[in-house]
Amino acid sequence: MAAASPRRLANEEILFLQGDPVGELLLIECGQLRLSQISSEGEEVVVRVFGPGAIVAGLAILEGRTFPVTGTAVGETRLLAWPRARLLELIERHPRLRDNILSTIADRMHQSLARVRELATGTAEQRLALALLRLLRERGRPIEGGILIDQLLGRQQLADLADTSMFTASRVLARWAREGLLEVGRQRVVVCSTRRLAQLAGSQISAAAP
Amino acid sequence: MAAASPRRLANEEILFLQGDPVGELLLIECGQLRLSQISSEGEEVVVRVFGPGAIVAGLAILEGRTFPVTGTAVGETRLLAWPRARLLELIERHPRLRDNILSTIADRMHQSLARVRELATGTAEQRLALALLRLLRERGRPIEGGILIDQLLGRQQLADLADTSMFTASRVLARWAREGLLEVGRQRVVVCSTRRLAQLAGSQISAAAP
DNA sequence: CGAGAAGTTGACACGAGTCAACCTCAGTGG
DNA sequence: CCACTGAGGTTGACTCGTGTCAACTTCTCG
Numbered sequence: 001m002a003a004a005s006p007r008r009l010a011n012e013e014i015l016f017l018q019g020d021p022v023g024e025l026l027l028i029e030c031g032q033l034r035l036s037q038i039s040s041e042g043e044e045v046v047v048r049v050f051g052p053g054a055i056v057a058g059l060a061i062l063e064g065r066t067f068p069v070t071g072t073a074v075g076e077t078r079l080l081a082w083p084r085a086r087l088l089e090l091i092e093r094h095p096r097l098r099d100n101i102l103s104t105i106a107d108r109m110h111q112s113l114a115r116v117r118e119l120a121t122g123t124a125e126q127r128l129a130l131a132l133l134r135l136l137r138e139r140g141r142p143i144e145g146g147i148l149i150d151q152l153l154g155r156q157q158l159a160d161l162a163d164t165s166m167f168t169a170s171r172v173l174a175r176w177a178r179e180g181l182l183e184v185g186r187q188r189v190v191v192c193s194t195r196r197l198a199q200l201a202g203s204q205i206s207a208a209a210p
Numbered sequence: 211m212a213a214a215s216p217r218r219l220a221n222e223e224i225l226f227l228q229g230d231p232v233g234e235l236l237l238i239e240c241g242q243l244r245l246s247q248i249s250s251e252g253e254e255v256v257v258r259v260f261g262p263g264a265i266v267a268g269l270a271i272l273e274g275r276t277f278p279v280t281g282t283a284v285g286e287t288r289l290l291a292w293p294r295a296r297l298l299e300l301i302e303r304h305p306r307l308r309d310n311i312l313s314t315i316a317d318r319m320h321q322s323l324a325r326v327r328e329l330a331t332g333t334a335e336q337r338l339a340l341a342l343l344r345l346l347r348e349r350g351r352p353i354e355g356g357i358l359i360d361q362l363l364g365r366q367q368l369a370d371l372a373d374t375s376m377f378t379a380s381r382v383l384a385r386w387a388r389e390g391l392l393e394v395g396r397q398r399v400v401v402c403s404t405r406r407l408a409q410l411a412g413s414q415i416s417a418a419a420p
Numbered sequence: 421c422g423a424g425a426a427g428t429t430g431a432c433a434c435g436a437g438t439c440a441a442c443c444t445c446a447g448t449g450g
Numbered sequence: 451c452c453a454c455t456g457a458g459g460t461t462g463a464c465t466c467g468t469g470t471c472a473a474c475t476t477c478t479c480g
Contacts, residue, residue: 037327040412045330047323063309063316068323099273105315106269110278112322113257117247119329120255120373124468155427163330165469170428186426186477202250334436365459375437380460396445396458 003090004080009073018070024081025101026056031077032151035069046160048111049074051138058101061087075152119163127162128172129201132182135161136191146183146192154187213300214290219283228280234291235311236266241287242361245279256370258321259284261348268311271297285362329373332412337372338382339411342392345371346401356393356402364397 009015009031016022018038026033028050035047035056047069050056060067061084082090091098118127132149141150159169173184181197183190191197219225219241226232228248236243238260245257245266257279260266270277271294292300301308328337342359351360369379383394391407393400401407 037323039327039331041331043331045327047326059312059316059319063312065316068320102269102273102312105319106273106275109269109315109319109322112319112326113247113278116257116322116325116329117249117255119326121249121251121253154425166427167429167470168468171468174428364457376459377438377461378436381436384460 001080003086004082007079007081009077009079011073011075013073013077015071015073015079016067018067020067022057022060022065022067022084024083025058025061025087027080027082028052028054028056029078029080032074033077033079034072034074036072037069045163048108049161055101055104059105062098062101074157124162124164124168125172126201127164128158128169129197131158131161132189132191133194133197133201135189136194140191143190146190147194149189149191152187153189158189211290213296214292217289217291219287219289221283221285223283223287225281225283225289226277228277230277232267232270232275232277232294234293235268235271235297237290237292238262238264238266239288239290242284243287243289244282244284246282247279254280255373258318259371265311265314269315272308272311284367334372334374334378335382335410336412337374338368338379339407341368341371342399342401343404343407343411345399346404350401353400356400357404359399359401362397363399368399 004027006029007015007026015026015033030052032049032051033054033056034049036044037047038044056071057067059065064084118130122130135149135151135153136147139150140147142148155169155173156166158173159166162169173182173189176182177184181191181193183192214237216239217225217236225236225243240262242259242261243264243266244259246254247257248254266281267277269275274294328340332340345359345361345363346357349360350357352358365379365383366376368383369376372379383392383399386392387394391401391403393402
């Protein structure tokens with residue numbers, strides 16, 4: 001911690017661009033960092049959004065690579081940064097540090113593979129359910145009547161997380177609200193039945209044709 | 211090499227299942243290994259297919275994890291395997307070995323992210339073009355009139371690589387053949403114009419080989 | 421209170437999956 | 451040598467999910 005230098009980002013400020021050389025290991029203190037890829041036609045795809053406690057650029061910095069994604073702050077965000085040389089020193093002294101970094105990389109590899117699977121097989125509805133479940137795990141706060149997702153969460157933002165359009169997200173949320181699965185408001189979601197949400201995310205039973 | 215033990219697999223033989231503990235580092239000598247994920251509904255999604263020279267289970271074995279995918283042989287396949295303990299010894303003696311492994315992991319992370327982007331934004335046609343371009347890089351053999359993809363490649367197989375249906379693959383290939391972009395036959399594809407194929411793919415020329 | 425951002429809803433279009441029918445080869449056994 | 455068979459491939463008809471667009475409502479903030 002002592003070896004780190006702090007960084008401050010305003011909302012929507014770009015920290016690094018896809019292709020930039022990686023000079024530092026980053027740790028999110030508060031706020032969020034959205035990692036996205038830009039296709040050749042200029043369309044942005046959100047790969048992941050990381051919150052407090054997450055490490056960014058782990059593998060790339062060990063290997064001396066460039067960023068595979070673009071990083072943008074979501075909301076006011078504070079980070080800690082370790083220059084590469086400093087980090088390698090630290091690893092020399094505490095080899096477990098490398099194992100910790102590799103462990104998070106392994107997790108993310110799993111998640112990335114799972115994402116590929118979801119995109120290849122699932123429906124927009126399933127992906128929305130999955131996105132909500134992830135948000136619940138990371139930022140859920142129990143309140144009366146359900147679990148609140150404790151952050152400003154616009155329809156567009158949620159749609160990005162689920163790789164769908166704001167319109168589809170709006171329609172699906174509206175239906176779920178009608179069915180009593182959750183309550184929605186402006187920039188706000190409260191999940192009432194995590195169980196049913198998980199069912200929707202997992203297997204799409206019911207309406208199977210004869 | 212001396213420390214490795216050989217393995218032999220028949221066509222469609224399963225080497226490991228998603229969730230199995232990883233005991234060895236694997237190197238493909240000849241043939242191919244298809245890595246796939248199974249969704250909760252039992253649908254199989256091909257994550258990647260690796261050919262000769264590729265390392266499998268690199269990150270998982272460093273971290274003592276389980277396989278995130280299922281591995282199946284495509285065609286008669288030979289592998290070399292290093293038990294985990296043996297590998298760690300080797301890394302101790304030759305630290306560059308670890309860097310080499312990490313380097314392939316970094317490549318694959320890039321590829322996985324690119325795949326997410328493709329699935330989220332691209333059409334089936336683009337993904338088919340990309341799949342063919344990858345095959346060209348890995349197994350292209352120039353013959354008169356174009357570049358042959360040097361392996362038995364059925365429509366279903368190609369469709370799997372591009373995450374689409376055999377029917378769509380068939381239709382698209384038929385059209386491309388009509389347009390003189392390539393020549394198709396039973397289990398066989400010859401690409402005539404790599405340039406036009408790359409244009410269709412969206413000019414996403416990502417480097418990095420297995 | 422006005423303006424603009426956020427969200428809703430309906431109409432429509434289109435890509436692509438599914439299914440059925442069909443074609444066409446490569447082997448195999450009589 | 452030929453007919454049979456089955457896997458591999460093609461093609462058309464149909465359906466459905468979901469993206470796009472336009473018009474509208476509702477909330478928030480200065």
